[in-house]
Amino acid sequence: MIDNFPPGFVMVLGALLIPFLPHIIKQIYMMILILISAYGLTLGFGIHSVINIMEFEFILFQADNLTFPFAIIFHIAAALNVIYGAHEKDWKQHVAIMSYSGAAIAAIHAGDLLTLFVWWEATAFTSVFLILAGNTNRSYKAAIRYILIQVTSGMFLLAGAIILLVNDGSAILTKFDINSLYGQLIFIAFGIKAAFPLLNGWLQDAYPESTAIGTVALSTFTTKLSIFCFAKCFAGVEILIFIGALMTFYPIFFAVIENDLRRVLTYSLNNQLGFMIVAIGIGSELAINGAVAHAFAHILYKGLLFMGMGAVLYRVGTCKASELGGLFKYMPITAVCTIIGAISISAFPLFSGFVAKSLIMSALGKEGLVFIYFMLLFASAGVLHHSGIKIPFFAFFAHESKIKTKEAPINMIIAMVIASILCIAIGIFPSVFYQILPYEISYQPYDFSHVVGQLQLLMFAALAFICLWHFKIYPPELNSTVLNSDWIYRRMIPLFIIPCINFSKKITNEIKIFFYLVLLRIKIFFANYMIKNKVFDREVGQDTLIIIQVFAIFLIFLFFLHYTSFTR
Amino acid sequence: MTSIIKKFGKINSFVLFLCFLLLVLELIGHRHGETDIEDLMFFPAFFGFLSCIIIFKIGVSLRSFLMKDEDYYDR
Numbered sequence: 246m247i248d249n250f251p252p253g254f255v256m257v258l259g260a261l262l263i264p265f266l267p268h269i270i271k272q273i274y275m276m277i278l279i280l281i282s283a284y285g286l287t288l289g290f291g292i293h294s295v296i297n298i299m300e301f302e303f304i305l306f307q308a309d310n311l312t313f314p315f316a317i318i319f320h321i322a323a324a325l326n327v328i329y330g331a332h333e334k335d336w337k338q339h340v341a342i343m344s345y346s347g348a349a350i351a352a353i354h355a356g357d358l359l360t361l362f363v364w365w366e367a368t369a370f371t372s373v374f375l376i377l378a379g380n381t382n383r384s385y386k387a388a389i390r391y392i393l394i395q396v397t398s399g400m401f402l403l404a405g406a407i408i409l410l411v412n413d414g415s416a417i418l419t420k421f422d423i424n425s426l427y428g429q430l431i432f433i434a435f436g437i438k439a440a441f442p443l444l445n446g447w448l449q450d451a452y453p454e455s456t457a458i459g460t461v462a463l464s465t466f467t468t469k470l471s472i473f474c475f476a477k478c479f480a481g482v483e484i485l486i487f488i489g490a491l492m493t494f495y496p497i498f499f500a501v502i503e504n505d506l507r508r509v510l511t512y513s514l515n516n517q518l519g520f521m522i523v524a525i526g527i528g529s530e531l532a533i534n535g536a537v538a539h540a541f542a543h544i545l546y547k548g549l550l551f552m553g554m555g556a557v558l559y560r561v562g563t564c565k566a567s568e569l570g571g572l573f574k575y576m577p578i579t580a581v582c583t584i585i586g587a588i589s590i591s592a593f594p595l596f597s598g599f600v601a602k603s604l605i606m607s608a609l610g611k612e613g614l615v616f617i618y619f620m621l622l623f624a625s626a627g628v629l630h631h632s633g634i635k636i637p638f639f640a641f642f643a644h645e646s647k648i649k650t651k652e653a654p655i656n657m658i659i660a661m662v663i664a665s666i667l668c669i670a671i672g673i674f675p676s677v678f679y680q681i682l683p684y685e686i687s688y689q690p691y692d693f694s695h696v697v698g699q700l701q702l703l704m705f706a707a708l709a710f711i712c713l714w715h716f717k718i719y720p721p722e723l724n725s726t727v728l729n730s731d732w733i734y735r736r737m738i739p740l741f742i743i744p745c746i747n748f749s750k751k752i753t754n755e756i757k758i759f760f761y762l763v764l765l766r767i768k769i770f771f772a773n774y775m776i777k778n779k780v781f782d783r784e785v786g787q788d789t790l791i792i793i794q795v796f797a798i799f800l801i802f803l804f805f806l807h808y809t810s811f812t813r
Numbered sequence: 814m815t816s817i818i819k820k821f822g823k824i825n826s827f828v829l830f831l832c833f834l835l836l837v838l839e840l841i842g843h844r845h846g847e848t849d850i851e852d853l854m855f856f857p858a859f860f861g862f863l864s865c866i867i868i869f870k871i872g873v874s875l876r877s878f879l880m881k882d883e884d885y886y887d888r
Contacts, residue, residue, distance in 0.1 A: 383887070501872030502880060610847025618848060626864035694844045698851065701835045702861035708832050709865035711825050720873060726885040735886060 249294045251306035251354040252285030252316060256323070256347025257367070263343060264336045271336070275327045275343055282350060283320045286313065292356060301410075304356025304417070310683040311537070312353050315473050317681060318541045319350045321667070322465040322548060329552055329660035330458035341374035342462045349466035353473050358406035358416035358431070361474070365402055365434075368467055369395035375459035376451050384454035390731070391451035395467075398437035405430030421478045432479060438471035439522065440515050442491050446731025448515060449499075453507040453564070457555030460507060464514060464551050465544050472521045472540050481528025489526055490620045492519025497627030503727050506564045506636055507554050510547070513590065513632040516624060517543050523621065524605045527612055530684040535604030537682055542597035542671055546589035549664040550636060553583030556653035556661070557640055566639035566722040570646040579653045580641040582661035589668040591633035591703055592625060594696045597671035600678060603690040603699075626706040633703075634710050639722065832858070 259278040266274055285293075285306070290313075294306035308316075323346035330338065348371055352364035369392060376388040408427040410416045421428040440448040452463050479485060493516050500512035517539070524536035556579045557572065558564045573580045585596070592598035602625070609618045652658070671678045675690055713719045818826045836855060845852050 497868055498872050498875050499879070501868060502876050606847060615848050615850075619850075622860060623864045623867075626861050627868050629861075630865055630868055693842050694846065697835060697838050697842070697844050698846055698857045700831075701839070701855070701857035704828060704832050704835055704861070705858040706861035706865040707828055709862045709869075711821075711828055713866075713869055715821065715825065719869070720876075723880070724883045725880045726883055728879045728881060728885075 251351045252282045253347040253350025255281050257344045260340045260343035263340045272331045279324050286316050303360045306354050307356035314537050314541055314681045315353045318544050322544050325660050326462050329657055331656035332654045333458055338378050341371050345371035349470050352470050362402050366399045376455045378456050378459050379454045387451045387454040391447050394447040398434045401430050401434035423482050435471050435474045438467055443730045445515055446729055449508055449511045449729050450731045452511045453505055457559045461548055461551045464547050468518055469540050475525045480525055485522050485526030489519045489522030490617045493621055493624035500631035504566050504722050504725055506566055510550055520605055527608050532608035534682040534684050534686055535608050538601040538604055542601040545664050545667050546586045549586035552661050553579050556657050560650045561648055567724050569640045570643040573641040575650045576652050578658050582665045584637045585665040587633045587637050591629040595672045597668045600675040600690045629703050629706045
């Protein structure tokens with residue numbers, strides 16, 4: 246029977262039992278759910294489960310070479326989340342994380358657009374509770390904005406699916422034509438969740454408002470689900486190359502000036518998604534492998550960085566660069582793990598980022614897209630600046646803050662150490678890692694040119710940072726809000742709409758007063774007129790009443806007579 | 814040597830040493846890139862250093878109009 250359920254479904258269903266279990270048993274139970282769900286990966290490629298509702302076939306469980314790597318990493322991330330959050334007694338977050346990861350895993354196994362839509366919305370409605378769990382006024386407002394945008398994305402997807410269904414009679418998930426209306430609608434739906442330029446506001450707005458463990462889960466699933474969908478439906482669409490290049494490029498500058506370190510990581514997440522989108526836009530086998538490899542490695546090192554910052558948040562209560570510093574002596578293991586994450590994301594040789602990013606850069610070089618290539622190379626230096634150096638440096642070194650704290654809880658450390666080991670293992674054994682990618686490749690990332698070139702780029706970028714810091718050119722971090730594209734709907738649109746609403750209110754009020762006065766005049770006129778003619782002065786006797794009643798009965802009789810003759 | 818370490822600190826001196834080593838390595842072996850421009854001598858080194866400075870410069874100049882008070886949205 247379990248073969249008929251898509252992987253992840255058991256996690257969504259099983260999450261409902263979590264509130265009734267005692268603390269440690271809860272964690273064991275969640276691990277068992279993930280293991281049962283992972284069993285679905287052993288069933289091999291093909292369509293495993295289809296149900297027929299209202300003459301429409303829902304393909305619930307379909308596996309192929311693209312779903313496989315995503316399913317593996319989603320399961321690993323879900324398990325790491327369980328370990329990382331094991332100290333948390335709030336069952337609501339565990340239910341949300343378990344059902345959210347389950348929904349994302351089920352979504353990648355959907356074979357048609359309507360099934361995908363159901364899981365697409367499920368990821369939105371389960372993840373919003375993680376932002377609400379932040380339990381502040383800010384997180385509440387951010388959660389409302391988040392769910393509005395996620396549901397909008399779902400509506401675009403549904404609209405596209407329905408148009409496709411009416412046109413073709415089926416909505417199977419396959420490559421779509423970007424020039425068709427349904428293609429464009431679905432493209433926008435995916436684009437919102439992939440945080441395209443100007444559609445990215447929700448990402449930096451909502452993720453840092455979540456709890457320490459919530460943000461780790463959030464950073465994994467939604468955006469990578471969208472990357473998967475792009476790889477499946479829009480591989481080789483040229484415009485993605487330009488959108489992706491823009492995505493790698495502009496978040497760097499925001500990340501450099503942002504003070505909240507978890508928000509810096511969300512900008513960095515946005516920038517990393519750009520690399521994957523560029524690779525999907527190229528569409529060659531090498532590039533798609535690069536996108537998938539990058540998504541796989543990215544989930545691990547970005548999760549690791551969020552875990553490190555989450556541990557700092559859990560112990561210190563803040564993630565602001567302006568308030569942190571010198572935590573290395575209190576949290577050495579967390580610091581080392583965060584540094585490993587930072588080295589991985591910067592793509593130093595022998596770490597996971599290098600073996601994944603090299604595939605994308607080589608694919609770009611092979612296609613001869615020189616300008617895009619240099620944009621991505623520039624972005625790589627930027628990644629080193631804001632994620633590679635800024636994150637560990639301002640949290641654990643920089644200036645001495647007066648904070649005194651202790652090492653992160655043991656479960657957090659275990660999760661971070663496992664993620665670190667995976668980051669290094671992928672970097673050291675790339676050939677094993679490349680075997681799970683969608684297409685077979687014989688690619689060697691470790692040659693003299695690659696390694697020396699990459700090391701020169703990174704080390705000299707690091708040297709530039711050191712010079713800026715050493716000669717005190719680098720300005721101090723300040724408590725601040727950095728304006729992002731969410732400013733459009735949080736400030737700019739209200740700036741226009743609020744005066745409009747006030748104006749319409751004023752107009753309505755004026756009209757109301759006008760009509761009130763007109764009616765009052767009419768009332769006074771008739772009252773005066775009637776008093777003048779002594780309408781109310783007449784005595785009404787019983788005889789008058791009888792005459793009126795007889796007349797009324799006569800009228801009713803006439804009415805019935807007319808009505809009956811009319812119907813005949 | 815010890816004066817340099819004292820002046821710049823251990824980690825900074827190590828980075829400086831690695832940079833120097835990488836430049837020497839390029840002279841010993843033959844490095845080629847994905848594009849023709851990359852094949853120029855010490856190109857990645859220059860590119861990395863300059864990129865970092867440019868990112869910093871643009872970032873600092875963006876501060877003036879993108880950076881608002883912390884309670885900007887709460888007001």
